Amino acid sequence: MGFLEDSHVKFGITRRSFIFLRTILIGAAIFFISYAILSHTSSPQLSEEHHAESASRWNGTISREAKSLSLKSQNATLGFGDIKYISMPFRTDRQDAVHLLASIHGLKMSKVDGVVGESIHSKSVPDGGAGLRPPELGCWRAHVNVWREFLDSGKDTMLVLEDDLDFDVNIKNIFQRISIQMQHNQLRVTPPTEHEQRSAPYGLDWDVMYLGQCSDYASDRKYLSQIFDDPDTPSRADTHPHFVGMMNSLGIYGKQIGKVRVISPSWGPVCTLAYAITRAGAQRLLLNLSYLGLTTAVDVDIIRKLQAGVIRGYTITPPPFSSFRLHNYMDSDTATQKTKEEIEKEQKLSNEKDIGNLAGTSLNIRTSARHAMLKSLDRHNWEDYERLFPTKNSPPRLQDSDGSTAPPPEPFGTVAEEKEKSIKAGEAPLSEVTDNEEDTSASSKKSNKQAKFNEETKESLISPGKKSAENEPEQSLEKTNRENSAGSEQEVENKDESKEESKEEAVSDTEDTSKETGAGEPESDDKKR
Template sequence: MLLPTRYFAIPSASSRLAALKPKYLTIIAIVLFFLITGSFIHIQNPDRIHSALQRLPGTDAYAKFATPAKLARNQTLGFQEIFYISLPFRTDRQDAISLLSSFTGIKSTMIEGVDGGSVHPKGKTIASNLNPGAFGCWRSHANIWRKVMDEDIETALIVEDDADWDVNIKDQLFRISQGVLSHTSLLDNQTAYTRKDAPYGTDWDLFFIGQCKSTPPKEKSKIGPVIAVEDPSILPLKKLESKHVSELKAYNITTSSTRAIARVHDTICTTAYAVSRRGAERLLYNWGYKDFGLGIDNEFSFGMNDGKIKGVVVAPPLIEQWKTGTGADSDIDAVAGAASGERLGSEGGSTRNIKNSARKAMKEWVKWQKKR
């Protein structure tokens, strides 16, 4: 299925440099030297796309969304809160998330995960036939949806404790914000909050940045535009897992260094997604107040397909599971009694689709800190 795709391109360095006088080239060379040698985390420079964005149809000037876009680089990545879920006994994963957050300048709050086997029968939905691990996963997420409602939180990013992300995640999300804010189709139902403080808008219930895979809606009328954002911090297509290459092709993206932002019909995994306040209400009503019987990621997919909730996805994802072995390290499989195999420990893990893994970079970062 070929979808309408909207690009904003970064002007080539050669075309811009050719228009400059030699004396200015010397100044630029000196500035670039100090920027590159004096920075460890800030590898990419998304400011290069400002001029290109000003020429986008429908965006009179970049200044219209400069303020909310820059919030993508704050400690909560432009969301009001970041919560991560971790079972109380997974202190190994809690240590890892604390290190990862400190390393990349992110502020996150732990929410205790729920052991599904310990939930009283009356606390379970009548139709649920989930195993204890999957049920505990749902209840852990549902507790955050309720917290978002109770504390009147406009947007919250929910991350599971086996996550990994790129050292440039703030710059990556800055680009995503510029893409979202440049396209009015993702900015319906604007409020004073969204115009000033929402770098990704809030016209969504779920905003996926950590799915295992996604597919667009089956009905063309529900697809809407696909925004293609150039991002040099993505792995080349030939190095991405085939599932993410297929994911991009479904959104008509066939070139490297490009992400898609689009309405989504189907997703797998809940490694990292944001929820709006309105979305939290809809989630808790449909999968809490009402009965359900599938894993929460499957329920999300059916809900988006049926029009119960509205989802937006970034593909390929910015956040991915850090695999530290086989099913032996999965809290869902372990609780269900299906876990087997070898555990490798945090340091022995890996992610396959992140170019500059923050977990892998922590070792060098600690060495650098010692020398300061």
């Protein structure tokens, strides 16, 4: 400005023109400074089409590419390369629950077997791990097996879960918001590569991302955090005190709790319920927790590596995943083995309190997927029928092809009544049980005639205790005399055979006709004789 003041006379500029020009320059400077400030502090909005809310606290706007890439979080693996969950082979109850939840929410998860610590050979335990309890060794080995399987898959990322998980019903929308934030991560120490910008919804600058820690505490670098709005964040009442304290330490207080989540560098996350890893992360975990040794339980040893700086991680608070607790002995497969008496006592207590999945709880979740599925799969079949068919006698009549209305079927009686009807129908003549009374076909007449003939034959041949019984001794004596008579043996045999064949044919006709006409069961062999 001094230059202008000294030279306005030299160039013939009047004082009024000089003041006007200076005002224009000052106004332009104020405009550009204000625009820059607003650009730094504004929160870009996402369209409702992508189901993501305004959540940004970074400097910049959401690119079209980032929006498109975040949609991968809506797929069956939440935008990760794969989802694996660890479960002991005998915990089929938990495996049923995991697959049920996955099917309801369109997720694809595959199981990796947990490991019994006692089965691990002493030579395969890393240096420093000899003092670990068998359950701790089994847990470590199961996670190491997942890391190895992931490296063999050739994928960029994997989500690792444990089988007692629970999550919010809007899990896919939650991860889409996390994807937006991770693509605009202000905590990165390296710029994103072209591969990340093209195909990594959560970036690849990290080794581990904690998504289901059971407790946590922040480092002294509390200024390293990125806060974003999330309408599916658990309410203040549903947020565990651990995470309330964690958020307070990061500068989040009061009404903000229950409305926002925060991304921060991992420092003290406990538990391995849910976490994601990159290929570089799996390699570093295998290096530091197997090849170079193992000092303590796997989750605590990872914390030591995070604090030592040999592994880089991010933590989402509150976590999107939570453990589902029954508050009894069923909750843990790695706790110290209890005696048979202790287990029986807890089982008895559980039965008395009627504790089961219906009484299970999950913290840090606004709308539990486990509780919601009880409503979504609830059915009241007979109430639905009663609502649609309020008449209790019978359903509406159906029309035949010719337009006539068929009468409804007669209702069934009790079992005893139906049995009595069946017996009576079997004893009745054929004409009384024929369905079609107007049936006068030749076959029907023949059947009736045959039935009458069979009844007469049956009465004459096998009437119980009378003619057959009276004639039997005389026939036997006559047969003996004839056999002793010389020259008449062949004649006697021919006559006997002829009589026997006549009887067998008559009885056979009676049995066949009884079966065809339902005229009662055939008599026993003893009665025939």
